[in-house]
Structures are given as C-alpha cells and as structure tokens.
Amino acid sequence: MGSQVKPDLAAASDLVLDRAEAVPALIGRHEDFLIVAALGGTASDVGAVTGDAAHVYSLGGAMGATCMMGLGLALARPEARVLAVTGDGDLLMNLGALATIAVMNPPNLAILCIDNGHYGETGWQKSHTSLGVDLEKIAIGSGIRRTMTVKRADDLEAGARLLRDGNGSAFVLARVKPTEPPRFQRNFDAAFQRDRFRSSLRDKASARARP
Amino acid sequence: MNEASIVKGGWQNELYDLLRRHSVTQFAYVPDAGHQILIDRSLADPEVKSIPLTTEEEGVALIAGADLGGARAVLLMQSSGVGNCINMLSLIKGGRFPFVTLVSMRGDFGEGNPWQFAMGQATQPVLEAMGVICLRVERPEEVVDTTVAALTMAFKGGQAVAVLLTQKLIGAKPF
Numbered sequence: 001m002g003s004q005v006k007p008d009l010a011a012a013s014d015l016v017l018d019r020a021e022a023v024p025a026l027i028g029r030h031e032d033f034l035i036v037a038a039l040g041g042t043a044s045d046v047g048a049v050t051g052d053a054a055h056v057y058s059l060g061g062a063m064g065a066t067c068m069m070g071l072g073l074a075l076a077r078p079e080a081r082v083l084a085v086t087g088d089g090d091l092l093m094n095l096g097a098l099a100t101i102a103v104m105n106p107p108n109l110a111i112l113c114i115d116n117g118h119y120g121e122t123g124w125q126k127s128h129t130s131l132g133v134d135l136e137k138i139a140i141g142s143g144i145r146r147t148m149t150v151k152r153a154d155d156l157e158a159g160a161r162l163l164r165d166g167n168g169s170a171f172v173l174a175r176v177k178p179t180e181p182p183r184f185q186r187n188f189d190a191a192f193q194r195d196r197f198r199s200s201l202r203d204k205a206s207a208r209a210r211p
Numbered sequence: 212m213n214e215a216s217i218v219k220g221g222w223q224n225e226l227y228d229l230l231r232r233h234s235v236t237q238f239a240y241v242p243d244a245g246h247q248i249l250i251d252r253s254l255a256d257p258e259v260k261s262i263p264l265t266t267e268e269e270g271v272a273l274i275a276g277a278d279l280g281g282a283r284a285v286l287l288m289q290s291s292g293v294g295n296c297i298n299m300l301s302l303i304k305g306g307r308f309p310f311v312t313l314v315s316m317r318g319d320f321g322e323g324n325p326w327q328f329a330m331g332q333a334t335q336p337v338l339e340a341m342g343v344i345c346l347r348v349e350r351p352e353e354v355v356d357t358t359v360a361a362l363t364m365a366f367k368g369g370q371a372v373a374v375l376l377t378q379k380l381i382g383a384k385p386f
Contacts, residue, residue, distance in 0.1 A: 061301050062272065068273045069275050070276060072282070072284060073276040076236075076280025077281075094268070096269060097265075103263060191306050193306070194278070194307065194308060198281060201279075
C-alpha cells in the first residue's frame with residue numbers, strides 16, 4: 001500500500017496517459033456494465049468512477065482472478081454487459097485466462113487492462129510489460145479477435161466503443177503513466193460484496209418481471 | 212478407470228444427470244481421463260457451458276463469477292490440479308462463495324507413477340487448510356449420495372466442498 005518509493009517517470013516516458021483521466025473515459029456510463037475489478041490500484045481506478053456500488057465486485061486479493069470471474073459472470077448473464085478491469089500484474093499472473101476466454105468468446109465480455117508497467121502496490125517494481133512484454137499481442141495470439149491498445153487521448157473514444165461493442169469478447173490495453181491511483185476507500189468485505197451483487201441482480205430481475 | 216466403469220459409464224452418467232438436476236450450468240475442467248464422461252456429456256449438452264481451462268485456478272475464479280451472476284458451476288479436476296488452486300481459494304473462503312469440485316485422485320490407492328504421490332497425498336490436507344470440506348468416495352454406489360451431500364452443503368449450506376473420487380473407485384492408471 002502507498003509506498004514511499006516512486007516510479008521513475010522519465011524511464012517510462014512512452015507512457016503518457018493519466019489513469020485518472022483514461023479510466024473514466026474508457027468506462028463511460030459505468031451503470032451499463034456488471035464490473036469485476038482487480039486488486040490494488042485497479043480497484044481504486046474503478047472505485048473512483050463507480051463508488052462502492054452493488055454492480056461492482058472489487059477484489060482485494062486472489063491475484064489473477066479478475067478475467068476468469070468476468071468469464072463466469074458473462075456466461076451466467078448473457079443479457080448483461082460484463083467488464084473485467086484487470087491490471088498488468090493481475091493479468092500476467094494468469095495469462096492462460098486469455099486463452100480460455102478466446103475459446104469461449106462470449107459476446108458480452110470486455111476486458112480492460114490498466115497497464116502502468118509496474119507493481120504499484122509493492123514499491124513500483126517494473127512489471128514484464130516495462131521489459132518488452134506486449135499484452136495486446138498475447139491477447140491476439142490467444143485468439144481474441146477484437147483488441148486495441150490505447151496509448152494517447154486520441155485513442156480513448158475508440159477504446160470505449162470497443163468495450164461496449166457486443167460482437168465477441170474484447171480486449172483493451174490502456175497504457176498509462178505509473179502514477180498513484182486515485183484515492184478511494186475500497187470495500188474489503190468479499191462476502192458482503194457477493195451478497196450485495198447477487199441481491200441487486202435479483203431485485204433488477206423481479207423489477208423487470210413486474211407488470 | 213476400471214473396465215466395468217468404462218463399459219457402462221454407469222455412475223459417471225448418473226453423476227452428470229444429478230448435476231444437471233441441481234441446475235449446474237457451467238462445467239469447467241482441465242482434461243482428465245477420470246472425468247471423461249462428464250466432460251463429453253457437458254460438451255454435447257446445448258443447455259450448459261463447457262469450459263476448458265489452461266490451469267485449474269481459472270476454474271476457481273470462474274465459479275465465483277458464475278455465482279455472482281446467479282449460476283451454478285462445478286470444477287472437474289485431477290488431484291494434481293488442486294495444488295494449482297490454493298491461493299485462488301482465498302476468494303472462495305473470503306467471499307463465502309458456494310464451491311463444488313469433483314477431484315479424480317492420483318497418487319493414491321495402487322498408484323504406480325512416483326511423480327503423482329506428492330500432490331496426491333497432499334490433496335486433502337491442503338484443501339482442508341483452505342477451508343474446503345473433503346468427502347471421499349471409494350465405492351460406485353456412494354458416488355451419487357456423496358455428490359448430493361456436496362451439492363446440498365455448497366448450494367444450501369454455503370460451503371466449499373470437494374468430492375474426492377479415489378483410485379479405489381476409478382482404478383489406478385496402469386504403468
């Protein structure tokens with residue numbers, strides 16, 4: 001958490017997007033999605049957009065879980081649009097999930113990877129994506145057909161569109177500066193979040209069923 | 212797998228029908244001979260999603276995601292895959308997600324491959340250490356009752372349960 005160590009921004013000069021601007025622009029109207037957010041800075045990026053909300057399941061551990069939780073949710077709720085917001089570290093821990101998602105290819109699943117090239121939680125060590133690994137190429141090689149890398153402000157609109165497009169699973173890699181995530185008091189109660197998420201979906205379903 | 216069960220596929224078919232009666236609609240698996248009939252039936256069933264995994268921990272996270280959406284998923288794996296799941300089970304325990312896995316055992320009764328023993332013998336202790344209740348099955352006539360118990364404990368009782376299909380039940384792979 002909030003370490004004293006700072007990343008070397010000059011060494012990461014190819015990263016120009018500010019996460020605090022890029023993430024809200026890419027997600028847009030967050031109520032349109034059911035969201036799973038990865039542990040660490042990613043959960044704060046999402047929380048700053050959504051607040052502590054019933055349609056967001058925010059992870060505080062289980063690194064590597066995000067994309068596969070998104071897949072299970074997308075298969076369970078084909079009528080909803082599911083957004084899995086992962087980070088470079090979370091995704092690197094379970095790259096095989098991209099292969100599994102490509103094989104299943106649910107049209108209602110979008111993955112947004114906030115890639116700052118660093119492990120911000122543990123002291124800003126470089127991740128593999130600062131050392132030559134390209135996660136979009138891995139997504140393409142895994143068989144995900146709709147992918148994009150967002151690097152500059154000009155790319156944000158197209159990235160946001162791809163996340164909402166329902167024509168097969170989508171993968172958007174947002175390359176952002178390695179800066180502190182927005183301040184957000186995350187909810188760490190995993191069981192409370194589960195109950196709240198499920199009840200809110202049930203309430204929506206019964207509201208729809210009413211004449 | 213012993214010959215009788217290959218010929219008849221008896222309890223395996225009953226097991227699949229049972230899971231379907233209990234509204235399981237997502238079958239996640241890493242390919243495994245012990246689960247072949249379940250895997251094949253899920254692939255042939257248009258009413259369910261059959262999800263091949265690259266590693267078993269993907270299935271743990273998938274089950275949690277399915278539950279968020281109100282669906283029931285099961286994870287079919289071999290005991291060696293249990294070791295790949297351990298930290299991901301934090302999600303199940305912390306979130307109190309109902310969890311059912313069917314584990315075909317290796318490194319167990321009559322095993323001839325020395326590589327299988329380390330994880331085979333550790334399977335039950337590590338599952339229990341992560342809060343997963345283990346129910347062992349040794350005889351074909353116990354499979355259905357044990358799985359009904361597991362489904363009740365998970366989907367009514369909110370627990371994480373592993374049904375361990377022992378090598379006494381499925382037979383040891385010849386080496």
